[in-house]
Amino acid sequence: xxxxxxxxxxxxxxxxxxxxxxxxxxxxxxxxxxxxxxxxxxxxxxxxxxxxxxxxxxxxxxxxxxxxxxxxxxxxxxxxxxxxxxxxxxxxxxxxxxxxxxxxxxxxxxxxxxxxxxxxxxxxxxxxxxxxxxxxxxxxxxxxxxxxxxxxxxxxxxxxxxxxxxxxxxxxxxxxxxxxxxxxxxxxxxxxxxxxxxxxxxxxxxxxxxxxxxxxxxxxxxxxxxxxxxxxxxxxxxxxxxxxxxxxxxxxxxxxxxxxxxxxxxxxxxxxxxxxxxxxxxxxxxxx
Amino acid sequence: xxxxxxxxxxxxxxxxxxxxxxxxxxxxxxxxxxxxxxxxxxxxxxxxxxxxxxxxxxxxxxxxxxxxxxxxxxxxxxxxxxxxxxxxxxxxxxxxxxxxxxxxxxxxxxxxxxxxxxxxxxxxxxxxxxxxxxxxxxxxxxxxxxxxxxxxxxxxxxxxxxxxxxxxxxxxxxxxxxxxxxxxxxxxxxxxxxxxxxxxxxxxxxxxxxxxxxxxxxxxxxxxxxxxxxxxxxxxxxxxxxxxxxxxxxxxxxxxxxxxxxxxxxxxxxxxxxxxxxxxxxxxxxxxxxxxxxxxxxxxxxxxxxxxxxxxxxxxxxxxxxxxxxxxxxxxxxxx
Numbered sequence: 075x076x077x078x079x080x081x082x083x084x085x086x087x088x089x090x091x092x093x094x095x096x097x098x099x100x101x102x103x104x105x106x107x108x109x110x111x112x113x114x115x116x117x118x119x120x121x122x123x124x125x126x127x128x129x130x131x132x133x134x135x136x137x138x139x140x141x142x143x144x145x146x147x148x149x150x151x152x153x154x155x156x157x158x159x160x161x162x163x164x165x166x167x168x169x170x171x172x173x174x175x176x177x178x179x180x181x182x183x184x185x186x187x188x189x190x191x192x193x194x195x196x197x198x199x200x201x202x203x204x205x206x207x208x209x210x211x212x213x214x215x216x217x218x219x220x221x222x223x224x225x226x227x228x229x230x231x232x233x234x235x236x237x238x239x240x241x242x243x244x245x246x247x248x249x250x251x252x253x254x255x256x257x258x259x260x261x262x263x264x265x266x267x268x269x270x271x272x273x274x275x276x277x278x279x280x281x282x283x284x285x286x287x288x289x290x291x292x293x294x295x296x297x298x299x300x301x302x303x304x305x306x307x308x309x310x311x312x313x314x315x316x317x318x319x320x321x322x323x324x325x326x327x328x329x330x331x332x333x334x335x336x337x338x339x340x341x342x343x344x345x346x347x348x349x350x351x352x353x354x355x356x357x358x359x360x361x362x
Numbered sequence: 363x364x365x366x367x368x369x370x371x372x373x374x375x376x377x378x379x380x381x382x383x384x385x386x387x388x389x390x391x392x393x394x395x396x397x398x399x400x401x402x403x404x405x406x407x408x409x410x411x412x413x414x415x416x417x418x419x420x421x422x423x424x425x426x427x428x429x430x431x432x433x434x435x436x437x438x439x440x441x442x443x444x445x446x447x448x449x450x451x452x453x454x455x456x457x458x459x460x461x462x463x464x465x466x467x468x469x470x471x472x473x474x475x476x477x478x479x480x481x482x483x484x485x486x487x488x489x490x491x492x493x494x495x496x497x498x499x500x501x502x503x504x505x506x507x508x509x510x511x512x513x514x515x516x517x518x519x520x521x522x523x524x525x526x527x528x529x530x531x532x533x534x535x536x537x538x539x540x541x542x543x544x545x546x547x548x549x550x551x552x553x554x555x556x557x558x559x560x561x562x563x564x565x566x567x568x569x570x571x572x573x574x575x576x577x578x579x580x581x582x583x584x585x586x587x588x589x590x591x592x593x594x595x596x597x598x599x600x601x602x603x604x605x606x607x608x609x610x611x612x613x614x615x616x617x618x619x620x621x622x623x624x625x626x627x628x629x630x631x632x633x634x635x636x637x638x639x640x641x642x643x644x645x646x647x648x649x650x651x652x653x654x655x656x657x658x659x660x661x662x663x664x665x666x667x668x669x670x671x672x673x674x675x676x677x678x679x680x681x682x683x684x685x686x687x688x689x690x691x692x693x694x695x696x697x698x
Contacts, residue, residue, distance in 0.1 A: 086598070092619050092641060093601055100598075159599055165373045171399060198403060229653045233380025236407040260652035264384065288643045291652040315643050 075123070075220065075278070078354055079152065079309065080116040080347075081340035082126035085109045102342060106134040115344050117149070119351045125152040125280075125338055127224065130160075133212035140215055154222040154258060155209040162226075178204055199242050206246065220278060221247050225258040232261065232268055241272040254278055258311075261291045263300040280309035280338060285327040288315035301333045311338040322353060329357035363389045364669050367425035369416045369440060370432030371395040371404065374454050374481065377653060378429050379410070381662050384651035388666060391423040416440070426450060427477070427669055435531050438463040445470045450477040452665050456541045457683035459530075461691045464684040477668045477675045479661070480683035482545045484602060484617070486657035486664070488645025493604065493615040494550055496622065501630045503610030508551050508586035510543040514600035516592040517566045534570030536562060536690060540590040542602055545686040547588070550604055552580035553685055557692040565593040576693050588693075617655075618642045 083089070087100030103109050109131070113124055126132050139146045164173040178201055210218070223231075223243060231239050240257075247255035256278035259265045269277045287294035289312060301308060313328045314321060328337055337354055341347045366388050368379050375395070382388050394416035395401050401412035413419035420428075420443075427450035430440050438458050444451050445467065457480050458464035471478045484490050496502065516539070548554055556579035562571035573591040580586070592600075603616035611624040620640040627635045649659035661678070668675035 088598070089618075093603075093616055094619065096598070097596075162373075162599075170372065171397070198406070226654060229651075230376070230380050233382075233384045233651065233653060234376070234404070234408045234410075235383055238407055261384070264651065286643065287648065288646065289652060291648070292650055293648060 075307070075309070075336045076121070076150075077336055077358065078121045078351060079123045079125045079336050079338045080113065080121045081311070081338045082109075082124070082129075082132070084340040084342045085112070086127070086129055086131070099342065106131060106138060109135050110138050112342060112347075116347050119344075119347050121347070121351060122148060123150040123152060125154060125222070127157045128153055128155045128209040128212065129157045136212050136214075136216055143215075146216075148217075150217045150219055151213060152220045152222060152256070153210065153213055153218055154224050155206065156224060156227065158224055158226040174201070177208070202239070202242065203246055203250070206243075207250075210251065218251065218253055220254045220256050221251060222256045222258050222280065225260050225281075228257045228259045228265065229261055232259070232265055237268055237272045240269060241274065244272075244274055256280065256309075260289050262306075262308075263292055263296050266300060266304060266306055276305040276307060278307045278309065278335075280311055282312040282315075283308070283310035283328060283331065283334065284313050284315040285319055285324050286315040288312060298331070301331055304333075306333050308334045309336045309338055310334050313337055313339060321349065325350070325353045326357050329354060330361055363387060364666055365389050365391045365424070365426045366429065366666075367392040367394070367419055367423055367427075368429045368431065369394045369419075370430060370436075370454075371397070371400050372431060372433075375429070375431030376400075377658060378431060378452075378662065380653055381651060381659050382429070383408070383410075384653075385662065385666065386650060387670070391425050392419040394419045417443075420444075420447065420449075427452065427665070430454065431481075433531055434459055434537065438467065441467055442470065445474050445476060448474055448476060450665075450669050452479045452481065452662070454481045455545070455683065455686075456537050456690065457680065457687050459537075461684070461688050464680070464687050468680045468684050471680050477665065478680045479665045479668070479675070480678045480680065481661065482542065482678050482683065482686070483655070483657040483661050484542060484546050485549055485677055486660040487617050487642070487655070488647065489615050489617060489620045489640070489642055490546065490550070490604075492620055492640065492645055493606075493613055496613060496630065497550055497606060499630060501610065501624070502606060502608030502613060505551070505584050505606060505608040507607050508547060508584065509605040510547045510586065510588050510590075511604075512539050512543045512590045512592075512600060512602040513594040513597045514539065514592050515595040515597055516600075517572055518593055518595040520566050520568075534562075534567070535572050535590060535592045536574045536693060539592045539600065540574040540588065540693075541686055541690060542600075543588060543590055543604070544689045545683070546602065546604055547578070547580075547586065548682065548685055548689070551586065551606060552582045552584060554578045554586075554689045555581045557689070557696045560693045560696045562693075562697045565591075574693065576696075578689075620645075 084099050085103045087096040089096040244255040247253055258280045262279055262281035282289035290297050310328045314324050339350050371393055382390050390410055393410045394413040404410055405412045428444050430453040441451055441453055558577040560576035563573040565572035572593040576588040578586045605614045614621040622638045624635050646656050649656050667673040
């Protein structure tokens, strides 16, 4: 993985500390080509991996990328699935079964309701595989060497204790996409324990890691201990904890932690992208 | 370890179940749901014991506390049964569809002396908590007016009917979205006891309202406006905010941001004269397990701690939720 990954929250009005900023960003990135232009700026600054949710608009951005294969030949996307609000809003309106009917492709559910539950009950895993394939469709022809499950889903599965689902996801991503399965979570130490319990060693885990301890469930000390003592390929997100700590101080903290292979950040302007990238490089050099 | 069971594993039920499953002081003894697919998946991949019939679950597992996230129309009868058995109850919002039934449950809970809580999670969000502290301290001076708002993209086009389009089942924007805002206004400002006018508008739904507009008055004669619309797709998810203005300042608060204006330099620390902006990361308290927001874990933790006698149980009681139900009832009766 590259040391620095470019994120997508800013493109879709996702701001964890201000609804007002969210709206301003949603206005700025109304056009798909504005999104791609910002990705291009990140690439010019040396960040060649874009980590993004499987939002409908990413599908449009992928269409634009496919139009210029030469320009984007070495470019990587790390998909994060699913775009949870799509399903959450659907569950609110249609219920759980209604949502599955709407989103599981093909006539899978046709057979379910005709054949009754006995037919489907032995095969929830193929339903999951179909959902993954549906989300991955938009990236056809684009390099996706690492594929993530979004934190809402990872953490839900974890809380419910459904270890085998995490293992099935892991195996399917390797088998079908020849990619590295990875996980976003708000509960990194707990997830690492669970993954290890089903034989997944040294996994890629992306989680909030910041000097303020914001959204580090179980506490900052537990995270630091985990990074020092366990085997994990960490990705730090929310490193600026939503904009509260001075950038320099916040980045220095993360750059000096062990097992953090990559740092994920999002920004809308060349100035901010340049500043973040050069500060990370500077702190990495200092650390040696 | 507190022995907990769940009745109703829909969207909120599953979310509670995951948080309970990860809670260090909780043992989940059973899950009841009438949907075969839900109990089938849980039975297959989790370690929870599942039941189609909640009464069988209660008899067999003998829980100390039960989370009720079944459809609102069943809250009254299920909660009554639980209280009669002396079981602690956490029930999803809104509390009851019928105010008389709700009043009876408030009395019964008192009689039985059990811990009760309703899932109005906004009260566990740091920004709203800070707003409560500021408003209660009197720092805004004599209050003049308030505005409670919520917007979101639940029903943004005409679709097939679901329970959400059935008023008798608790569907509709008033019970689902507006209840949160009313509950928050009761808490932050003062209990609302008069409704001077209300509009319930259908936008895309056939049988229920998609927007609620109402003129309100609190028991200390403060006026306010309620404006709620769940058919607004300019919002990515539900966004709830409250504005309160007084003669010494004004506060605008939502789940992520707190904006306070003080007219004078004589204002509470660490604030100063003019605009002050604070964000959720200034207030969010660490939780041991996070899913969708600190508040969901915090409210469950509070309930469990209350059962274990570690905190006083005075947030989101049946009584406060019943007060919200009664304002909903007044809005329904006043609607033009």
